[in-house]
Amino acid sequence: MSGTADSEDRVNMIPMIDTFLFLILFFMLVTKFTPDEKAIASLLPTDKGQSSGASASPLPKEQVNIAIYPAGMQKGYQPSQYRDQMSEAVAKGSFNQSVFVRIGGADPIEIKGTPLSEQGVGSPVMKEQVAMLHAYVAQQLAKFEGTAPLRKDLPPVIVSSFSGLSWKYALLAYDAVRAFEASHGGGKLNKSNEDLLNAREVTFAPPRIRNYSANELGNELYEVIHLR
Secondary structure, X not given: OHHHHHHXXXXXXXXXXXXXXXXXXXXXXXXXXXXXXXXXXXXXXXXXXXXXXXXOOOOOOOOEEEEEEEXXXXXXXXXXXHHHHHHHHHHHOOOOOEEEEEEOOOOOXXXXXXXXXXXXXXXXXXXXXXXXXXXXXXXXXXXXXXXXXXXXXXXXXXXEEXXXXXXXXXXXXXXXXXXXXXXXXXXXHHHOHHHHHOOOOEEEOOOOOOOOOOOHHHHHHHHHHOOO
């Protein structure tokens, strides 16, 4: 008799526990937490500053790209294919012997490296290569001449040379750009402080980060070759 009475007085808690679990799950799904930053931003005006609705996204800054990469390499390949082409050229001993120099979307010109070595200093072949690059740079940069009153207001020139190549190619391109600017800026850049302040920006592309990918060389070649 006592066992039967105890079983009748016992309360079944399982349905109540299930109900609480369902309620907790419901509130977890429908509750949205607002970060403090979003709450603060909702109090700020939306028609001023960088969050203004006038422009949906910032326009990329206009610049003139000079791409320098191994001669013979063309657009349309994948990074792994460029890596294989480079490895093949290194195995044949032809890598770094000549390069393509291209400005913007123009056709590239080929510059041979041997006349630019120490043995070729002052030789007619070296002078021919330098003159050819200077003429090419002057012709292409003339297309980007605008109506800006000062040279510093023109689009900057960025020299992007594949890092596996000799620095002599990048320096030669930089010298050609400076020669063009000197002819349009009223004299050499070191003539006065005003020349430096009003000079057009001519820089090298930032150095690459190495050893984070086995295909880094192929990726870099792809990016330089496809620069516009």
